[in-house]
Amino acid sequence: MNKEIPIRDKELNLFISTERERVLSYLRKKFSVTDNDLDDIFQEASMALFLNVREGKLTTLSSSLGTYFMKVCINQTLKFLGKRKKSVPLFNENAIVNPNAVRNDKIDELYGFCMDTEETDRKLRMEKLVNNIIASMTDTCKNILHGYYWNDYSTSTIADIFNFTDANSVKAQKYKCAKKFREKYNELKNKIYG
Amino acid sequence: MDKSNDILQEAIDNRIDAFVRGMMTEEEEAAFKSEIQADLELRNQVLATVSLIRGIRIQNAEKEQAILHDYAYNRVRSVLLWACSVAAVFAIMFGYSKDKRYNELSGIISPYYTEYSMGDISRGEVDSATVTHLYTLFNNVKEQRNVTNIIKELEPIYATLDTDFTYNAYANDIAWNLALAYIKNDQIDKATPVLEKLEKDNPDTPISKQIESLLKAIKSL
Numbered sequence: 124m125n126k127e128i129p130i131r132d133k134e135l136n137l138f139i140s141t142e143r144e145r146v147l148s149y150l151r152k153k154f155s156v157t158d159n160d161l162d163d164i165f166q167e168a169s170m171a172l173f174l175n176v177r178e179g180k181l182t183t184l185s186s187s188l189g190t191y192f193m194k195v196c197i198n199q200t201l202k203f204l205g206k207r208k209k210s211v212p213l214f215n216e217n218a219i220v221n222p223n224a225v226r227n228d229k230i231d232e233l234y235g236f237c238m239d240t241e242e243t244d245r246k247l248r249m250e251k252l253v254n255n256i257i258a259s260m261t262d263t264c265k266n267i268l269h270g271y272y273w274n275d276y277s278t279s280t281i282a283d284i285f286n287f288t289d290a291n292s293v294k295a296q297k298y299k300c301a302k303k304f305r306e307k308y309n310e311l312k313n314k315i316y317g
Numbered sequence: 318m319d320k321s322n323d324i325l326q327e328a329i330d331n332r333i334d335a336f337v338r339g340m341m342t343e344e345e346e347a348a349f350k351s352e353i354q355a356d357l358e359l360r361n362q363v364l365a366t367v368s369l370i371r372g373i374r375i376q377n378a379e380k381e382q383a384i385l386h387d388y389a390y391n392r393v394r395s396v397l398l399w400a401c402s403v404a405a406v407f408a409i410m411f412g413y414s415k416d417k418r419y420n421e422l423s424g425i426i427s428p429y430y431t432e433y434s435m436g437d438i439s440r441g442e443v444d445s446a447t448v449t450h451l452y453t454l455f456n457n458v459k460e461q462r463n464v465t466n467i468i469k470e471l472e473p474i475y476a477t478l479d480t481d482f483t484y485n486a487y488a489n490d491i492a493w494n495l496a497l498a499y500i501k502n503d504q505i506d507k508a509t510p511v512l513e514k515l516e517k518d519n520p521d522t523p524i525s526k527q528i529e530s531l532l533k534a535i536k537s538l
């Protein structure tokens with residue numbers, strides 16, 4: 124059952140390959156499925172994603188692409204288990220995410236409220252500074268912060284995806300990562316702007 | 318000290334989290350904002366954290382847009398290419414059928430053209446420059462493929478022939494060439510009354526025979 128995915132776009136290809144380990148790690152923890160079956164499930168889900176992207180069906184996603192893809196994979200797994208007449212666990216795909224997603228308008232509101240300058244040039248330099256600090260973070264920090272603030276995954280989902288002991292260790296790690304970021308950000312900001 | 322700081326900071330992080338997820342009431346938001354306004358240190362900490370959240374979201378939004386937008390763009394491009402191909406086929410077909418019609422009409426009127434010589438330029442009251450211009454228009458009915466502008470110039474002159482006798486000496490030529498231009502331009506419905514009037518105005522003349530045969534030809538179309 125090895126279907127070849129005719130993916131032409133390197134960005135989508137890269138996205139799928141990046142998501143692969145995360146998705147499989149999560150599915151392994153949550154469902155009783157063999158690795159071979161997981162390969163097939165992932166292949167089917169990738170094909171569904173590819174077709175939906177190609178047909179332009181995903182231009183108005185209500186979640187991140189990663190979260191959407193995770194839900195597709197979970198649905199494929201449930202479908203697979205149903206077909207094999209295995210016991211299908213009661214699973215609410217929405218439970219993987221925080222019910223209150225991060226809102227861009229609220230971020231902009233708080234960001235604008237705290238911002239101490241109106242200068243566009245300075246704002247742009249500070250954005251660049253933020254990007255550089257994020258880029259210099261460890262993969263663990265990037266994964267957690269990305270999962271939490273972009274995918275809106277719950278801390279327990281992040282724990283399952285990235286093999287943390289539990290939600291609390293994700294919270295602790297998330298706090299450390301944010302703290303490191305703040306220290307670096309304030310240090311560099313003070314150096315540049317005094 | 319670090320421990321208590323961490324507890325405090327974690328509490329702030331939780332409030333930031335509640336704010337950006339829209340989980341605070343209006344009162345809670347207002348209270349949080351006034352605390353931020355009153356405390357520079359807190360403001361810096363909140364700004365740093367919100368900058369982090371904002372940065373992560375902007376970076377990821379750009380990455381996802383690159384995936385989704387590229388495909389949407391390619392899709393639009395293929396639809397446009399498809400539409401262009403269909404349009405090109407139609408244009409070719411339409412152009413072909415237009416060409417076919419043009420050749421048919423030109424074939425009908427080609428025996429009826431008259432060559433106007435610039436030497437013959439002093440009939441009646443019309444000055445030589447105007448006659449030269451008229452003759453050029455007449456000759457262009459034969460020479461030019463697009464006769465729309467010729468029709469535009471001849472129509473108002475033709476319309477006043479019965480009331481303004483300036484062009485009286487050229488009335489038949491004006492009517493005749495206007496009719497030929499109409500036919501060439503596939504405006505048979507306009508050519509017919511012009512020819513019929515010309516025939517009526519010139520009974521039992523060589524021109525009436527020509528008109529009769531031309532009318533027969535265009536009615537058979």
